[in-house]
Amino acid sequence: MFYDSFQAWWWPFVFITLAGVVPTNMWRWIGVVVVGRLDESSEWLVLVRFVASSLVAAVIAQFVFFPSGALAAAPLWLRLGAVAVGFISFLGFGRRIIVGVIVAETVLLSGMSLFAKF
Amino acid sequence: MTDNANPLKVESPEFGGSVYDWSWFRTGMRQILSLPALILVSGFIGFGGLARESGVSVWEMIYMVPAIWALPSHLLVIAGIGAGASLVTLAPAVILASVRMMPMTMALVPDIRLPRSKTWHLLAVSHLVAITAWVHVLQRAPDIPRAGRLPYFVGFGVMLVMSSTLAATLVYEAAASFPPIVMAGLYFITPIYFATSLWNSSxxxxxxxxxxxxxxxxxxxxxxxxxxxxxxxxxxxxxxxxxxxxxxxxxxxxx
Structure with a gap:
């Protein structure tokens, strides 16, 4: 079943509910119900934490490698370069998120004004 | 610290059974002006643009932002929709990516509940568990009387949800009138914001x-x-x- 499987107006809402709302909220509900009954330092939860982090990194990469729309006008090397320089600045300046965001944006936007084809 | 040691049996009037002190609700709401809140909302500015590009309608996005309320899940869903993924691969990816909500909720609940808090109160409030409000309330909880913690958390959480939804909607609607380079800059906020904040929270x-x-x-x-x-x-x-x-x-x- 896909996002565009049915033409009905309500289908996208059902799709979003099944693909995103229930899969996210079930963990919050489970958390409330099992609180105090589950060992939070269990190895299972450590493995799960690693998989969750890696998955979110894969999502980030999806937007950098396969962007749609306006960002696709920037070449791949520029997108990757902007992320890399932004990230290194973030690490170099005391892991301040705002530094990473500003540097990455500056590299991307100045690169795009020179190289991007609209 | 008796309330922490045995949270379900303490019934001293100091903790008020299940009577919350809602004066803390407004104090929580005011935290929308803090730096982490502003960074989160700017992440949703980028999300509004990404959502538009992925092909979801504005109403689908307005539903999705508060109903899911976890940016990694939001990103997975719109990336999946944009790439034409099926429910069979998308739902497991979101399940795996949001497992962290469980230990986060488990860490927060003992801090904010009252001796006779109803489970459904906690189930409802748990919807607001997401990284920004969670980190903030865990840090501040010791300075807030127990009866005020849940209202404080709800006040901050509700403001975050409303501001983020509003920001994403405004950008979605205005996107067509922005020059492409501005849109590209907005889309780019989310990946870099997430890469850095994930690095810090590991x-x-x-x-x-x-x-x-x-x-x-x-x-x-x-x-x-x-x-x-x-x-x-x-x-x-x-x-x-x-x-x-x-x-x-x-x-x-x-x-």
Missing amino acids: RYRAEHIALGLGFALGPAMAMILPEANILAGGIAGGILAYGIHRMFFSQSGKR
Whole structure:
């Protein structure tokens, strides 16, 4: 079943509910119900934490490698370069998120004004 | 600290049974002006643009932002919709990516509940568990009387949800009138914001390896499994990093 499987107006809402709302909220509900009954330092939860982090990194990469729309006008090397320089600045300046965001944006936007084809 | 030691049996009037002190609701709401809140809302500015590009309608986005309320899940859903992923690969990816909500909720509940808090209160409030409000309330809880903690958390959480939804909607609607380079800049906020905040919130050293592997394997898997590359790359990267964690860091792996 896909996002565009049915033409009905309500289908996208059902799709979003099944693909995103229930899969996210079930963990919050489970958390409330099992609180105090589950060992939070269990190895299972450590493995799960690693998989969750890696998955979110894969999502980030999806937007950098396969962007749609306006960002696709920037070449791949520029997108990757902007992320890399932004990230290194973030690490170099005391892991301040705002530094990473500003540097990455500056590299991307100045690169795009020179190289991007609209 | 008796309330922490035995939270379900204490009934001293100081803790008020299940009577919350709602004067803390407004104090929580005012935290919308804090720096972490502003960064989160700017992440949703980028999300509004990404959502538009992925092809979801504005009403679908207005539903999705508060109903899911976890930016990694939001991003997975719109990336999946944009890439034409099926429910069978998308739902497991979101399930795996949001497991962290469970330990986060488990850590918060003992701090904010009252001796006779109803379970349904906590189930409802747990919807607001997401990284920004969670970190903030865990830090501030010791300075807030117990009866005020749940209202404080709800006040902050509700303001975050409303501001983020509003920001995403305004950008979605205005996107067409912005020059393309401005839109490109807005889309780009979310990935870099997430890469850096995830790096900061990781608890184990090898978790940084998990982030690097996921970033590399996700796109690489697109050549083999174009419709399930995020799921496949994420699982492979997580398991590999866990192996490295067990081999090299398990004695002193905590950061």
